[in-house]
Amino acid sequence: MERLIPVLKRDRVDVELIMLIRTILAASKEISFRVSQGALAGVLGSTLDKNIQGEVQKNLDVLANQLLIDMLLGDDSVRAIASEEEDFVIAGHRGAPYIVAFDPLDGSSNVDVNGQIGTIFTIYRAVEGIADDSELQFLQPGNRQLCAGYVLYGASTQLVMTTGGPTRCYTLDSTHGGYLLTEEVARMPSVTNEFSVNLANYRYWAAGLQDYFNRNVFNADCGQPLSMRWNAAMVGDIHRIVCRGGLFLYPHDSRSGHENGKIRLLYEANPLAMIVENSGGKATCLGARILDLQPRSLHQRVSVAMGSKQQVDEFDQIYQKSHIA
Known part of the structure; x- marks a missing residue:
């Protein structure tokens, strides 16, 4: 080695x-x-x-x-x-x-x-x-x-x-x-049936975001259902996705302090987005590429969707149609 x-x-x-x-x-x-x-x-x-x-x-x-x-x-x-x-x-x-x-x-x-x-x-x-x-x-x-x-x-x-x-x-x-x-080279699958999100926050999400899970997780007729994996550590969830694909989400919600998301842009979102993209995945914030965001402050928080391209694209399409922001 x-x-x-x-x-x-x-x-x-x-x-x-x-x-x-x-x-x-x-x-x-x-x-x-x-x-x-x-x-x-x-x-x-x-x-x-x-x-x-x-x-x-x-x-x-x-x-x-x-x-x-x-x-x-x-x-x-x-x-x-x-x-x-x-x-x-x-x-x-x-x-x-x-x-x-x-x-x-x-x-x-x-x-x-x-x-x-x-x-x-x-x-x-x-x-x-x-x-x-x-x-x-x-x-x-x-x-x-x-x-x-x-x-x-x-x-x-x-x-x-x-x-x-x-x-x-x-x-x-x-x-x-x-x-x-x-x-030698980490290559992420373009789609899997796994996702990582804290579903305990479902009640605080906007209706359009809830709709994504209603259709893809809670609907008995959704075809191949998604399977949830959640470590309560973004680094662990992203590592699993880099290794075998999937979708990581940490969206903004209605709670005080979470209106713009929870993930820190400088310390978490940017470095992990670079790793995800360079392993063949995609990383977005409200549909925009994370790596192109212009930071406004040292401890700025953002919404995050990262992982296999097909799954991130599907989520972003639902976001854009539903006007979640």
Whole structure:
């Protein structure tokens, strides 16, 4: 099996960017070890604090966040850092070429039940003429991402990443401490009968969106019915879809704070959209390509439809006809 760095060199990734990816993955290995120790490492349970999103922080959230920040601040190629757990941008090294954004532990509500969790990250080129600690550094559309990836902490620790070419899958070899290429090119089926959505939110959805599920899930005469898979961790649901196709939905709804959706554009939607597209899928927000959205704020939330092209297209057509927005 081929190691990560030779694959990146074969993909003609700049050496400086390769070294930055190594820095992020060094932090992921430490997080993976802490996750594997669970209660033995004293990392389970919640803190008394809430993050900028208003969510109660898990102990492992705080640990993963600080590990990534410390590692990235030690890398002189990093000009600025944005974390889902932090209110503001953190300045790095003046004049450095790259900025990094991340969700340190997506799905952290699963920590205490040994469920799927993961780290999502994205790298952009820094913008000249803008202060290092300005959120304007990160208000770039997702189509400018240089690298997007996630590390899934499960039965094995897997890295799924693209640097602009195909989405590739790697597995952490705990014996040698390196990520090895285990899937040269991830190719998503154009359609399956699986979908991922939190159906508990059905009551808050607009009528047109409810109609999609009334016709495709609850209707006994719908033909081949859809089958639901839901991990309560977007990174886990998207990983399954990258591997075997399907549809992931997290639409906006009528609850306060959810009018524009729940998924963070910078930390989740953009990097996962790049991974999905580069594995042959599609990613949209209210019918528009996610990677073309112009961000308005550091912690902006959006509605999301991602996965197999045919299923995303079908959902978007129903959205457009029903005027869900």
